[in-house]
Amino acid sequence: MAKFLNTSATNYFLEELIKEAKDRLILISPFLKLNDRMKELLADKNRLKIDVRIVYGKSELQPEEINWLKELTYIRTSFCKNLHAKCYLNEELCIITSLNLYEFSQVNNNEMGVLIRRSDDAELYKDAYEEAQRIIRISEEVRISLERVTTEAENKPDTKSETEESTDKLTSSKLAQKLGVKTNELIEKLVATDHLEIRDGKHYLTPKGKEVGGEFRMSPRFGPYFLWPENLNL
Known part of the structure; x- marks a missing residue:
């Protein structure tokens, strides 16, 4: 059965979900901005060669964050137009929530969400995982770089x-x-x-x-x- 999460519980279980990922990690969030703790967790997954997929719709990364992220070999990023879903999965847990991967939301906002355990509700987890895979498929995979995602100078005009x-x-x-x-x-x-x-x-x-x-x-x-x-x- 899904478990309700308040703000603090959402942040706690999101960190646990990332730390406990042994095979894969999917992070879907419209806004992409990483605080120091999130960067530390992702760097550890990269060292362990865990396959990490990040799907975002908007980025507020600074150049130094971009340079850091593009050095992580096992983290792949995708851009999804009109993305509004916030969903985080590893091979055993799934969180569907209002929480963005956005520093301001984690510190200041009131959030809520639900935690789904694959062992408790395999069908619900499967539905969420398949939708996450669909979002990945329709997304444009990019390698984060100053040429593609930046707040200062974009690669090329879009229209x-x-x-x-x-x-x-x-x-x-x-x-x-x-x-x-x-x-x-x-x-x-x-x-x-x-x-x-x-x-x-x-x-x-x-x-x-x-x-x-x-x-x-x-x-x-x-x-x-x-x-x-x-x-x-x-």
């Missing part, structure tokens, strides 16, 4: 109109590719040359950046990114 409006300009990752450097190295260079500035942990165009033709855009799918003239001189 046709964005591409049409900027045919003579390149996204940060495309410009970096042309210059033969990594995207994060280009971003650092743009900050150093006063084309971008950092405020509250995010990157913004400076007057100089705008003067040379830099543009800020927002992709409905991936979020904010920058466009630059193809012949930008740094």
Whole structure:
């Protein structure tokens, strides 16, 4: 029989679910932002070579978190459009809850959920597991990187109109590719040359950046990114 979980119980059993995973771990959450404890637990699963799948719909990862996550070989991430489900499973336990993998929710919100044990309710666990697998199948698997998921400079525009409006300009990752450097190295260079500035942990165009033709855009799918003239001189 499923067990009701309040806020503290949800957090407790989610941690236990991750720690007890021996074969597989599935984490489905619209928002992806990891606190230190969650990062510690996931790093341990990676060391044990546990297959971890994370499905998200929006990301608030900072560059340092992205760099950390992309080093974890056994953790695969997928993007699922219009994701609203929050479901966490290992081979024996399943939690369906209001709790996101989002630091603010874990600290400040009032949450509730249910815990399903495979040994107690095999049919219910099976239904939840199969739906989780369906969500994974319809998701776009990505390797977390500064080129794909970032709050500062997105790889490429997501819509046709964005591409049409900027045919003579390149996204940060495309410009970096042309210059033969990594995207994060280009971003650092743009900050150093006063084309971008950092405020509250995010990157913004400076007057100089705008003067040379830099543009800020927002992709409905991936979020904010920058466009630059193809012949930008740094």
